[in-house]
Amino acid sequence: MTREKGIVLEVGEKWAIVLTQQGKYKRIKTKDFLQVGEIWQEPTGYLMRYALVAAILLVLLGAGFSFLPVTAYAQISSGVELGLNRWEMVVTTRPLNDEGSQLLQEVSLKGKTLEKAVEVIVDKTLAKSDADNKDIAVNVVTKKPNDEQNRQRMIEKMDTKIKRVLEQYNQKSSINKGFSAPEKDKLDNKGDRPGIKANNEDRPGKEDKGKPGSNKNDPQQGNQGNNNKGINNNIKQRKDKEAEKYPPSNGIWQNFKSKKDADQTKEDKEILKYFERKEKDNIDRAKDKNNNGNNENRGNNKDNNRQNNK
Amino acid sequence: MSSPGAKLLDSKIIEAVTRYQDGEKSAIDDIYGNLLPFCLRVASKTENRYITIQDEESSIAQIALLEVFEKYQPDRGSFYAFLGQVIRNRIIDYKRKENRSRTIPFSDLGENRDSYTEPVAEDYFEKILDDLARQQEIEKLRNMLGEYQISFEDLYKVSPKQLGAREKAMRVARIIAESIELSEHLFAKKSLPARVLEEKFAVNHKLLDRYRKYIIAGVLILKYEFSYLKSYVLPLAGGDDID
Numbered sequence: 001m002t003r004e005k006g007i008v009l010e011v012g013e014k015w016a017i018v019l020t021q022q023g024k025y026k027r028i029k030t031k032d033f034l035q036v037g038e039i040w041q042e043p044t045g046y047l048m049r050y051a052l053v054a055a056i057l058l059v060l061l062g063a064g065f066s067f068l069p070v071t072a073y074a075q076i077s078s079g080v081e082l083g084l085n086r087w088e089m090v091v092t093t094r095p096l097n098d099e100g101s102q103l104l105q106e107v108s109l110k111g112k113t114l115e116k117a118v119e120v121i122v123d124k125t126l127a128k129s130d131a132d133n134k135d136i137a138v139n140v141v142t143k144k145p146n147d148e149q150n151r152q153r154m155i156e157k158m159d160t161k162i163k164r165v166l167e168q169y170n171q172k173s174s175i176n177k178g179f180s181a182p183e184k185d186k187l188d189n190k191g192d193r194p195g196i197k198a199n200n201e202d203r204p205g206k207e208d209k210g211k212p213g214s215n216k217n218d219p220q221q222g223n224q225g226n227n228n229k230g231i232n233n234n235i236k237q238r239k240d241k242e243a244e245k246y247p248p249s250n251g252i253w254q255n256f257k258s259k260k261d262a263d264q265t266k267e268d269k270e271i272l273k274y275f276e277r278k279e280k281d282n283i284d285r286a287k288d289k290n291n292n293g294n295n296e297n298r299g300n301n302k303d304n305n306r307q308n309n310k
Numbered sequence: 311m312s313s314p315g316a317k318l319l320d321s322k323i324i325e326a327v328t329r330y331q332d333g334e335k336s337a338i339d340d341i342y343g344n345l346l347p348f349c350l351r352v353a354s355k356t357e358n359r360y361i362t363i364q365d366e367e368s369s370i371a372q373i374a375l376l377e378v379f380e381k382y383q384p385d386r387g388s389f390y391a392f393l394g395q396v397i398r399n400r401i402i403d404y405k406r407k408e409n410r411s412r413t414i415p416f417s418d419l420g421e422n423r424d425s426y427t428e429p430v431a432e433d434y435f436e437k438i439l440d441d442l443a444r445q446q447e448i449e450k451l452r453n454m455l456g457e458y459q460i461s462f463e464d465l466y467k468v469s470p471k472q473l474g475a476r477e478k479a480m481r482v483a484r485i486i487a488e489s490i491e492l493s494e495h496l497f498a499k500k501s502l503p504a505r506v507l508e509e510k511f512a513v514n515h516k517l518l519d520r521y522r523k524y525i526i527a528g529v530l531i532l533k534y535e536f537s538y539l540k541s542y543v544l545p546l547a548g549g550d551d552i553d
Contacts, residue, residue, distance in 0.1 A: 007538065017463065022473060023546040025462065025524075033358045036448055037440075037444035
């Protein structure tokens with residue numbers, strides 16, 4: 001940090017023109033009292049301040065994401081422990097097993113939100129091993145011993161995220177597998193959306209049922225069981241009517257309805273609305289032709305809805 | 311360190327002082343004009359503001375000058391150092407009295423200027439003399455540049471930003487300064503001998519255009535008695551001094 005030197009050639013109100021040691025004529029701003037012929041030196045003040053600011057920035061950047069002390073640890077059975085700060089962002093990571101350390105080497109989770117980190121971890125876990133056998137369990141340890149509310153909330157959050165990732169993963173693998181024959185009958189060519197399967201059988205394998213603190217699956221299964229009866233009746237009746245033209249199987253529709261609303265992605269909701277509209281059209285159209293049938297359908301649907309919404 | 315002018319003045323000063331102390335009071339008139347800038351400059355530095363001959367402090371400085379002429383003995387050290395110190399003390403005293411006469415007693419508070427109570431460095435007054443010498447050089451240069459319609463403001467505007475460009479320009483200035491023919495051309499016509507430079511010395515036409523004023527100023531500094539300024543400009547032109 002060498003300070004520039006110069007001879008003062010001309011002086012004005014808070015400025016001066018100097019001839020620097022490097023042969024440059026320069027106009028400088030100054031609060032100092034300068035007179036012609038004096039030797040001027042660049043004030044260190046500026047350089048020091050800029051240097052200080054630069055140094056601070058470097059330290060902050062270099063330190064990376066080590067902001068804020070850890071307030072809770074989230075553990076995932078994939079073999080990773082995430083240290084989270086007040087804002088539930090990852091500040092530390094620790095492997096719990098070999099798989100975990102490999103995972104951590106592959107990707108940097110620091111600075112990510114809890115959700116994002118969980119997403120990444122689950123993604124990678126699924127991609128790696130034989131996905132059908134994989135169980136994913138989560139646990140959260142908070143620093144404050146009695147913060148159970150927060151702890152549960154974080155577990156739920158992770159839970160939700162994991163479920164969603166699993167779903168998306170299932171959808172992807174469904175595309176790969178293709179549709180099976182019986183399902184093709186149900187679906188109309190125009191209306192169906194690829195990737196959404198009526199068949200529930202692919203899904204359960206991924207989800208864990210009995211372990212504590214794991215993804216909760218049971219209510220979902222239960223609902224589906226009930227709905228299927230109503231569905232079959234509806235389908236039979238519809239097949240006889242114009243309604244056949246309109247899309248698909250309530251099987252899909254019921255699947256969506258059985259989930260918690262929070263789980264539905266925007267896409268899901270759109271599809272749901274679409275089907276609701278179509279369902280309404282179906283009902284109205286067939287009204288004239290077969291009142292009894294329709295009323296029965298309506299009744300069934302309502303029952304199903306009531307059950308679902310419980 | 312002082313320029314030749316000042317040195318001459320030293321012996322002249324001692325001569326005048328001696329005559330003055332012997333009774334020839336008019337002896338001071340010979341060098342009064344030469345000493346006044348120094349007196350004002352010391353006063354300015356002490357108060358950290360520009361003092362002119364009309365200011366009160368100017369009178370104080372002049373009175374101090376007379377006092378010094380009365381008292382100075384060569385064995386007391388440098389005349390200028392002595393003169394400078396006396397002026398400084400008188401100004402400080404004056405300032406203190408001024409402050410006391412006001413109801414606000416801030417005379418004892420720390421000043422944010424040149425600290426009065428601190429003794430000055432050894433070469434403090436020598437540096438002031440150097441400043442004055444430079445000031446004289448600069449005045450001279452300003453006048454010369456005026457003849458070429460060039461101001462210092464012009465110069466800072468056309469100053470090449472890159473070191474390399476400045477070097478190139480200064481080398482051209484050197485070529486002109488060293489050549490009688492080219493210097494004459496410049497002096498007489500008040501413009502650069504562009505054609506000769508381009509043809510004979512293969513100088514880039516654009517360079518001459520863009521940095522015309524900078525080059526002319528460079529020629530003047532190199533060619534004439536601008537010892538201080540030259541030291542700032544010579545390295546660019548190639549180092550060795552020009553006769």
